[in-house]
Amino acid sequence: MSPREIFALRDHLGAELTGRTLSDAHHVVSLTDILSQTVLGGRLRELSGRAVLLKLSDQLRSGLVMIELDGIVRRMLLCPPDINPAHLDALIADAGIDAVVTDEPDRWADTGIALVVTAQLPLKATAPARTERPTEWLMLTSGTSGVPKIVGHTLEALTGAIVAEGPAKGPAPVWATFYDIRRYGGLQIFLRAVLSGGSMVLSDPHEALAGHVARLNARAVSHISGTPSHWRKLLMSGSAAQFSPRYVRLSGEIADQAVLDGLKAAFPNSSVGHAYASTEAGVGFAVNDGLEGFPADYLGNRNGVEMKVVDGSLRIRSTRTAHAYIGSNAAALTDDDGFVDSGDIVELRGDRYYFVGRRGGIINIGGLKVHPEEIEAVINRHPDVRMSRAKSRRSPITGGIVVADVILADGTDPARAKEIRGQILDQCRAQLASHKVPAVIRFVEALDVTPAGKLARTDA
Amino acid sequence: MSVKSKVIEAIRQIAKEQHVTLPELSDDLSLHETGFDSLAFAILVARLEDETGVDPFTISEDAAFPATVGDFVRAYENVPA
Numbered sequence A: 001m002s003p004r005e006i007f008a009l010r011d012h013l014g015a016e017l018t019g020r021t022l023s024d025a026h027h028v029v030s031l032t033d034i035l036s037q038t039v040l041g042g043r044l045r046e047l048s049g050r051a052v053l054l055k056l057s058d059q060l061r062s063g064l065v066m067i068e069l070d071g072i073v074r075r076m077l078l079c080p081p082d083i084n085p086a087h088l089d090a091l092i093a094d095a096g097i098d099a100v101v102t103d104e105p106d107r108w109a110d111t112g113i114a115l116v117v118t119a120q121l122p123l124k125a126t127a128p129a130r131t132e133r134p135t136e137w138l139m140l141t142s143g144t145s146g147v148p149k150i151v152g153h154t155l156e157a158l159t160g161a162i163v164a165e166g167p168a169k170g171p172a173p174v175w176a177t178f179y180d181i182r183r184y185g186g187l188q189i190f191l192r193a194v195l196s197g198g199s200m201v202l203s204d205p206h207e208a209l210a211g212h213v214a215r216l217n218a219r220a221v222s223h224i225s226g227t228p229s230h231w232r233k234l235l236m237s238g239s240a241a242q243f244s245p246r247y248v249r250l251s252g253e254i255a256d257q258a259v260l261d262g263l264k265a266a267f268p269n270s271s272v273g274h275a276y277a278s279t280e281a282g283v284g285f286a287v288n289d290g291l292e293g294f295p296a297d298y299l300g301n302r303n304g305v306e307m308k309v310v311d312g313s314l315r316i317r318s319t320r321t322a323h324a325y326i327g328s329n330a331a332a333l334t335d336d337d338g339f340v341d342s343g344d345i346v347e348l349r350g351d352r353y354y355f356v357g358r359r360g361g362i363i364n365i366g367g368l369k370v371h372p373e374e375i376e377a378v379i380n381r382h383p384d385v386r387m388s389r390a391k392s393r394r395s396p397i398t399g400g401i402v403v404a405d406v407i408l409a410d411g412t413d414p415a416r417a418k419e420i421r422g423q424i425l426d427q428c429r430a431q432l433a434s435h436k437v438p439a440v441i442r443f444v445e446a447l448d449v450t451p452a453g454k455l456a457r458t459d460a
Numbered sequence B: 001m002s003v004k005s006k007v008i009e010a011i012r013q014i015a016k017e018q019h020v021t022l023p024e025l026s027d028d029l030s031l032h033e034t035g036f037d038s039l040a041f042a043i044l045v046a047r048l049e050d051e052t053g054v055d056p057f058t059i060s061e062d063a064a065f066p067a068t069v070g071d072f073v074r075a076y077e078n079v080p081a
Helices: A059-069 A085-095 A160-165 A184-195 A209-218 A228-237 A257-266 A372-380 A414-431 B003-017 B038-052 B069-077
Strands: A021-023 A028-030 A051-055 A075-078 A099-102 A115-118 A136-140 A150-154 A174-177 A199-201 A223-226 A247-250 A271-278 A282-287 A300-302 A305-310 A313-317 A324-326 A340-349 A352-358 A363-365 A368-370 A385-395 A399-408 A440-443
Touching (some): A051 A059, A051 A085, A059 A184, A085 A150, A160 A282, A174 A184, A184 A199, A184 A223, A209 A228, A223 A228, A228 A247, A228 A257, A257 A372, A271 A340, A282 A313, A305 A340, A352 A372, A363 A385, A363 A399, A372 A399, A372 A414, A414 B003, A440 B038, B003 B038, B003 B069
Parallel strands (some): A021 A199, A051 A099, A099 A115, A223 A247, A399 A440
Antiparallel strands (some): A021 A028, A136 A150, A150 A324, A271 A282, A300 A305, A340 A352, A363 A368
């Protein structure tokens, strides 16, 4: 391949589009002349051809480093903020890391990694670099137990869905996401912002939701994404009223009808869509008809994404999937035909498929398999419910029973709790098999959400 | 509220939810005749554990599951506070 055919991030960042920015709670960086500046203190040349670990304490510098490194280094491994330090050695060995970009150079002094480059603001002037090679992007899976898997992508695979959708209509979008951009869902939004000629507003883990929303407004955010759990939190916070994006996107968890309807009501002038994507399977599809699930005719080959359902789970083959798990004992990422098994279980009802849960998240109720997500979707349909989590509880009679923790919508009269509990149970009995109906419903103030923005399921 | 009336109230509540028509709950009524299935009993035991803080059937490994409503109530009454 000749270098001319390789597109790196820098090749999407011409100086002709002015007014573009990347910002967080503390800094605003202009993207317009970003190619003649460096966040690496001018040390990019030293990293050429290397396998680089990006271990930074903030997203802003991480994003700037990605722009600078892409097309220069051989591979870069993005570390999300919640990575367990005890896993770093294994990840460094598996990815063959020989350089690190960090904002804490002292911590890397005696680690055996010879090349440590410090990422720092403010940016310094530099001569624009030229794309040399396709860079392999390495991301980590967001599972909670054990060493995360390293997933290998190319920029072409990562941006396949963005290129296929074409530019957003209207003025250049200002993107934001509740995700961290060092995870697949957040990286998608960062790449959209870079490729679409727009700007991006980053999240900050130390910022309260009201402050975050004020910042989204101040920067005129028009397009924003998050998990259903992120969005439920926003709807519960009362901050949604001051915010009016053009496009609201959900991904990363099942978008049930309740959260879709809740967002449509909160943002009557917005398009609300949910996307199906995972670190391994890439972006599968987007659904923009306002309904949960997806039309059955999405199966087959559609815009270069082939999908089929085998043993209940969705399988995807496309140029947007990751190409491999990386490491010495890495499992195969696809089957022999190149399909990624997403582990997401779907069910055909009428002419639509519905997500019922994760294969790994099944709970056992008296010998019967139950997906907690399926129960939550029914509970969440109650107008006074904002969020719920179903799980199993040991029972001396049946081995296990379903119990549910429920967060009521803001301002619900506590005196109505008993009545609401009865209504939820009626709703569950009407729509679920009897062993899936929660035996006990507890009303709680909060439910844990993981750093990846997903409802924490400790008993899964 | 006595332990017995708590248990009886929970049985009535679950019967209502499960659309089970209960016969008169006398002490010697066999649990089988209540019309409750194992799921309904599992719900009953879980709710009573939440309310009373005890699950007499898990605490004691060898306790046979009671045969009558009276035995069931006594299982809760006999748990040391």
